[in-house]
Amino acid sequence: xxxxxxxxxxxxxxxxxxxxxxxxxxxxxxxxxxxxxxxxxxxxxxxxxxxxxxxxxxxxxxxxxxxxxxxxxxxxxxxxxxxxxxxxxxxxxxxxxxxxxxxxxxxxxxxxxx
Amino acid sequence: xxxxxxxxxxxxxxxxxxxxxxxxxxxxxxxxxxxxxxxxxxxxxxxxxxxxxxxxxxxxxxxxxxxxxxxxxxxxxxxxxxxxxxxxxxxxxxxxxxxxxxxxxxxxxxxxxxxxxxxxxxxxxxxxxxxxxxx
Numbered sequence: 001x002x003x004x005x006x007x008x009x010x011x012x013x014x015x016x017x018x019x020x021x022x023x024x025x026x027x028x029x030x031x032x033x034x035x036x037x038x039x040x041x042x043x044x045x046x047x048x049x050x051x052x053x054x055x056x057x058x059x060x061x062x063x064x065x066x067x068x069x070x071x072x073x074x075x076x077x078x079x080x081x082x083x084x085x086x087x088x089x090x091x092x093x094x095x096x097x098x099x100x101x102x103x104x105x106x107x108x109x110x111x112x113x114x
Numbered sequence: 115x116x117x118x119x120x121x122x123x124x125x126x127x128x129x130x131x132x133x134x135x136x137x138x139x140x141x142x143x144x145x146x147x148x149x150x151x152x153x154x155x156x157x158x159x160x161x162x163x164x165x166x167x168x169x170x171x172x173x174x175x176x177x178x179x180x181x182x183x184x185x186x187x188x189x190x191x192x193x194x195x196x197x198x199x200x201x202x203x204x205x206x207x208x209x210x211x212x213x214x215x216x217x218x219x220x221x222x223x224x225x226x227x228x229x230x231x232x233x234x235x236x237x238x239x240x241x242x243x244x245x246x247x248x249x
Contacts, residue, residue, distance in 0.1 A: 091122065094122050094192075094217060095124065099124060101148055102124055102213070104147070104148035104149075105128070105149075106126055106128055107148075108138060108144065108148050109130040109134055109135060
């Protein structure tokens with residue numbers, strides 16, 4: 001549980017950092033609406049250059065939120081929501097940890113009372 | 115406020131008087147029996163808290179709020195995450211005592227997402243992935 005948690009926790013942090021930027025959130029949204037979009041296509045709806053979009057896409061890819069495959073000369077981008085699921089799983093893990101702790105507390109104080 | 119499930123709330127009803135429950139959440143010796151194997155806590159505002167867990171993780175922090183026999187809050191740092199705030203609330207109930215724990219600010223980098231009204235969009239994504247639990 002907690003032992004395997006660290007790597008996932010670091011990743012969770014990366015995911016949220018990646019999503020903290022409004023341009024990147026916009027890109028995630030755009031990719032949700034049109035899977036397989038190109039950097040050029042995505043840039044056309046934004047006031048920034050194709051290069052800037054590519055840079056943001058690279059960061060999203062590093063966080064595991066976006067993956068790409070080549071089609072001819074262009075890379076087609078798609079959303080991968082798995083890391084978000086992981087982020088939520090981390091929150092669930094925190095809840096499970098409290099469940100265990102509070103069960104221990106219950107044993108402790110009720111043992112004394114009875 | 116809409117949240118990105120970054121607050122965890124748990125509650126337990128204990129067959130013990132509030133004073134005993136308060137002691138169990140503020141006394142180092144007792145905390146070491148249920149919260150983590152090794153707990154140091156100076157239960158006053160600004161006091162230090164240190165928890166060492168079985169797996170070697172150490173969380174350090176600082177006490178933020180002490181309302182004698184009612185409320186204790188501290189901030190600690192989970193490994194690989196930023197600071198989160200833990201608050202214990204002690205309530206007398208007919209069966210004994212209800213203890214509620216609220217851990218908030220989990221993954222604080224999520225804050226800008228929340229500010230930007232990101233939650234509804236994630237809710238839409240949730241439909242796609244089928245399993246994004248949002249508060």
